Amino acid sequence: MPKTEADISTLPNDAILAVEALEVSFANNALTPIRAVRGVSFTIGRGETVALVGESGSGKSVTAMTVMRLTEHDGAKVTRGRILMRLKNGQVIDLVRLTEKQIEKLRGSEISIVFQDPMSSLNPVFTVGDQIAEAVIRHQGKTRSEAREIALNVLKLVRVPDAVRRLDQYPHQLSGGMRQRVMIAIALACRPSLMILDEPTTALDVTIQAQILDLVRALQNEIGMSVLFITHDMGVVAEIADRVCVMLKGEIVEAGSVHEIFATPKHPYTRALISAVPRLGSMADKDAPEKFPLVVYESASERAEV
Numbered sequence: 001m002p003k004t005e006a007d008i009s010t011l012p013n014d015a016i017l018a019v020e021a022l023e024v025s026f027a028n029n030a031l032t033p034i035r036a037v038r039g040v041s042f043t044i045g046r047g048e049t050v051a052l053v054g055e056s057g058s059g060k061s062v063t064a065m066t067v068m069r070l071t072e073h074d075g076a077k078v079t080r081g082r083i084l085m086r087l088k089n090g091q092v093i094d095l096v097r098l099t100e101k102q103i104e105k106l107r108g109s110e111i112s113i114v115f116q117d118p119m120s121s122l123n124p125v126f127t128v129g130d131q132i133a134e135a136v137i138r139h140q141g142k143t144r145s146e147a148r149e150i151a152l153n154v155l156k157l158v159r160v161p162d163a164v165r166r167l168d169q170y171p172h173q174l175s176g177g178m179r180q181r182v183m184i185a186i187a188l189a190c191r192p193s194l195m196i197l198d199e200p201t202t203a204l205d206v207t208i209q210a211q212i213l214d215l216v217r218a219l220q221n222e223i224g225m226s227v228l229f230i231t232h233d234m235g236v237v238a239e240i241a242d243r244v245c246v247m248l249k250g251e252i253v254e255a256g257s258v259h260e261i262f263a264t265p266k267h268p269y270t271r272a273l274i275s276a277v278p279r280l281g282s283m284a285d286k287d288a289p290e291k292f293p294l295v296v297y298e299s300a301s302e303r304a305e306v
Contacts, residue, residue, distance in 0.1 A: 022041070024077070053234065054246060113196040124170060129148055166182075
């Protein structure tokens with residue numbers, strides 16, 4: 001990996017990733033580019049789970065996709081900021097400055113991602129074993145038989161029952177929860193330092209959702225992986241996060257430990273997100289459902305209603 005201006009002293013020793021003053025814009029024909037991310041900064045420590053939370057359009061997924069350098073394929077451009085990452089060999093690099101060929105080598109091996117809908121991510125014409133083995137062959141240079149053995153082990157790691165048989169099954173033969181486990185297995189195949197989870201449990205029922213969250217926590221304890229968790233669900237955040245960054249209109253409006261955010265939320269938008277989490281019995285004396293409360297917030301550049 002080529003040297004960059006980033007030096008190891010610019011990243012805390014206990015950090016895997018540091019996003020610094022990141023700004024991302026999308027081209028908009030002849031009009032002014034759309035600023036989707038505005039001055040976002042946060043760090044992720046070793047073995048830590050940081051949650052980016054906010055409503056649809058808040059910029060959380062764009063931020064995560066930019067870390068993977070995937071947004072530029074949709075016409076986005078990083079106009080300012082750095083994304084510093086510590087590789088397994090200890091070198092610190094600025095992901096923003098890498099070429100496409102250089103970042104391709106890091107996807108899967110150093111940093112991986114699990115998307116919301118596994119059926120749109122898994123290839124329906126290849127078996128589960130082949131799709132896991134592909135990542136291993138690409139990034140580790142293993143033979144096909146060696147990659148298949150690793151694929152079997154990683155399926156066992158993510159608690160897939162009867163893993164030997166599942167290797168030769170196709171995605172449509174698996175349940176939604178099992179497909180999501182396969183996606184996590186693919187992401188883990190090369191033991192990355194950082195895994196991004198982009199709304200990984202939204203399409204699952206609450207029982208399977210709880211199992212997936214338990215699995216992620218267990219895997220972190222086993223292999224020491226860091227996690228960037230993208231969600232709008234504050235209930236999920238309370239279950240899995242160590243620290244929380246609340247995003248609104250492309251900005252981080254509040255950040256802190258999960259205890260601080262839930263115990264003493266300072267921003268009205270954060271309070272609204274927390275109050276939106278359903279509570280058993282909260283509608284006991286109501287005749288009909290109530291609307292989500294209107295929130296007025298102040299930012300450095302505008303006043304808006306949410």
